[in-house]
Amino acid sequence: MSDARAIGEVILAVESISLAFGGVQALSNISFDVREHEIRAIIGPNGAGKSSMLNVINGVYHPQQGTIHFKGEKRHRMEPHKVASQGVARTFQNIALFKGMSVLDNLMTGRNLMMKTGILSQALYWGATQREELKHRERVEEIIDFLEIQSIRKTPVGRLPYGLQKRVELGRALAAEPTLLLLDEPMAGMNVEEKQDMCRFVLDVNEEFGTTIVLIEHDMGVVMDISDRVVVLDYGKKIGDGVPDEVRSNQAVIDAYLGVQH
Amino acid sequence: MFYRENGQFKTSYAEDQALLSIRQDRWFIWLVLVVAFVVVPLFASEYLFKAILIPFLILALAAIGLNLLVGYCGQISLGTGAFMMVGAYSAYNLAVRVPDLNILLVFVLAGLITTVAGMLFGIPSLRIKGLYLAVATLAAQFFMDWLFSRVKWFTNDSPSGSVTAPAITFFGATWDSPTEKYLLVLAIAVLFALIAKNLVRSNIGRSWMATRDMDVAAEIIGIRPVYAKLSAFAVSSFFVGIAGALWAFVHLGSWEPLAFDINRSFSMIFMVIIGGLGSILGSFLGAAFIVVLPLLLNQVPHWLGIPISTATASHLEFMIFGALIIFFLIVEPHGLARLWAIAKEKLRIWPFPH
Structure with a gap:
């Protein structure tokens, strides 16, 4: 193989x-x-x-x-x-997801190192930050498709069963490319x-x-x-x-x- | 009109990521804004403005600030009163010593000074968390109490220790009627609520929540803990500082450090817990609960025509208020915001069971 x-x-x-x-x-x-x-x-x-x-x-x-x-x-x-x-990205033996956040937000957090807009731009949102969010959202959606977790993207991860949480954690690591x-x-x-x-x-x-x-x-x-x-x-x-x-x-x-x- | 989202298809990620992606929510918010900006000023009485609406909005602003720190970043703080105090006295000193400064600029600068103070007292959060951090922020409360009651320079050598804010004038007009003050506070509260909402749906907000939920994992995917925690303290203190300046200038008029004592810090914590940790809407609901409920409870015996002395009424008020706080925490530990979310969820499928 x-x-x-x-x-x-x-x-x-x-x-x-x-x-x-x-x-x-x-x-x-x-x-x-x-x-x-x-x-x-x-x-x-x-x-x-x-x-x-x-x-x-x-x-x-x-x-x-x-x-x-x-x-x-x-x-x-x-x-x-x-x-x-x-x-370097990783997943954990005991799942270490951000439980209060949705699957989508967990994956978006995985891309934090690639986001460059400053805090003032994020406070205003419309403009540079929105463009950046959308650009990364597209990449994250590709990972969501890859892992076949489309239907749970808005679900808070704390509510997901164990197997899916493991999959989301892999997704978060992959989001960092x-x-x-x-x-x-x-x-x-x-x-x-x-x-x-x-x-x-x-x-x-x-x-x-x-x-x-x-x-x-x-x-x-x-x-x-x-x-x-x-x-x-x-x-x-x-x-x-x-x-x-x-x-x-x-x-x-x-x-x-x-x-x-x- | 049913609260439904079917038939509303989102065809772009921008639509999906919009602040209010359901049409009915957008209508509702516009309705609330129209009522707040147009209808209320036309019909509300002076009592309503002074006793309820103005304090509610200012405390909601402070609660948003505290919620960013406690609810979103998971760093508990018992120093909100102290930071409001820093905002109030910074604004006072700026306004008194630099009389030509635009008052809005004074508020912003007061917020920035509070930001610096907040970051200083946030440094312990890099090493300690939970209850220990709460005790460390309590130190801020005692330090500021001492600073502003003992160092005469901050109170401009006022002999009584109490200071009076100058009139609020900008754009060539004096904003001193209750309606004008209400509109000023409302505009600021709405603006900052929007800023807070934008922050928590962007990268910085996610790094706060990641730090709150699992700090080790957050660091391993590249979030610098120093930056996430201190930025939360900074932004939170900025909000709280401006709220403090407004509380002093718009609501109190003249004040002494006692107005921002530890009771203020505790009532702010109550607000965010009752309203809902990690929710901007919850900050408003919590502030409303804390401001309005005591007044309502005070009025109830009169409405029912029960002859009761004012002293008994105020004791009863405390007892019922305390019982209600405990009741809410048991029934819904995630606060009023969660109750609201559950209600909306139920409405979406009503009248069907699934």
């Missing part, structure tokens, strides 16, 4: 990242890279440090050691909104149909927009089917890295998931 898109150069390189919270070592000496246009999965048992890893890439956590190179540039301690302005998309368990808690839909969206995003995707997922079937390469974490350490088939036959990975006899 990865024939259509050419996997390019390394876009994100994570080198020897260590992160500790007090005495708890969440990540120790993790290195891996992500290539342009690929789907890179991070797997591991609960508490392995997967979400912490995404938070480090995002700038929510600042690791004690290690470096991150993004688009060839070394990244220093950086706040999340700066990371966003470099083209990211080059790197981080998905934290996009299929958790979904039934088979919803998972299939979500897989299709992830693959379509990757193929149509060429977005590089880093994905955390527990459903091994999904991971092995859609990802190009897989990183395996356990207790904050990297225990495997490679194409799905390599990882599947890696003894350390099998031990981590199935346990070992002592």
Whole structure:
């Protein structure tokens, strides 16, 4: 399935990242890279440090050691909104939508970095701000069409069922037109149909927009089917890295998931 | 005429994003504006202007300001009285010390001075939220109380500590009759309500609401928390400052810091909660509730012909008022604006069940 898109150069390189919270070592000496246009999965048992890893890439956590190179540039301690302005978007394990706002407004908020009018112009609205709003509304409507959520665009997201909320959250991340998309368990808690839909969206995003995707997922079937390469974490350490088939036959990975006899 | 939107097809995003996209709503708003600007000035009595309409409009303006901060950006503030005080004394000092300044410009400058004060006291919001922030903004209240009662320069060395606003003159006319004052306040309130509505449907309003609903997610999609929070404090204080200046100049005439004490802050918070957090309409409804209801309650015994002393009447007024606040919060925690929205929703499908 990865024939259509050419996997390019390394876009994100994570080198020897260590992160500790007090005495708890969440990540120790993790290195891996992500290539342009690929789907890179991070797997591991609960508490392995997967979400912490995404938070480090995002700038929510600042690791004690290690470096991150993004688009060839070394990244220093950086706040999340700066990371966003470099083209990184993400979704959350526990949905983090803006519950009081409509689906449309959530998606429009995703485009905030592309909106340039000042506060005075927004107070007047008619003129520059209206033109800008309409321009972005058109792009947002394309995403709404893509995710097939036309009928709920005016609904406050708090009223939507879980599966649709996950889809809206993907939409909000897509609205930012990211080059790197981080998905934290996009299929958790979904039934088979919803998972299939979500897989299709992830693959379509990757193929149509060429977005590089880093994905955390527990459903091994999904991971092995859609990802190009897989990183395996356990207790904050990297225990495997490679194409799905390599990882599947890696003894350390099998031990981590199935346990070992002592 | 049914309240229906069927048959009204929107063929462009501009139409869909219009302020009032349903025709009946547009008619209703124009009707309200015509009544407010034309019919009311023709028929209302002086009492109605002075005791109800003028205070209602000014407090509604302050409530909009507070609602932008609390309802839209989720930053609780107990310092509204203090910021109204800053607006009032800024306007007073500007008007007294620079007598040639156009009074409208004085109000705007007073708003801008309050903006600066609001942003200063908004800085703690970058680190703390919720109840802790409320306590921090309470500090603004005590500080301003102290500043304007102790530092004589602000009251122009008035021996009693009370100051009197100069007459409101602009465009070569003195605006001192109740009707003129009403029209001035009404025009300002309508203008600022429109500005607030525009802000909350634009990018800045969405970044406020995003910060309110989920601040971590907001930052991760690129919203700078410093900018979102401080801009909310700035815009909110601007509104509140102008409301404070109007409250002093138009409603009170002469005042002392006590007019803007902590009770004012609390009643402003009541207004936005009862009216509806995160709603411009709610700010008007909340202000109306707080201003009109006590007066109504006061009148009820007279209408019913019950012989009751004024003291008992005012005690009863407090009790019923308090009970009503609790009743509303239990029945509809999202305020009067939500009741209004539910009523409209029901009307849309009436008389059918779905």
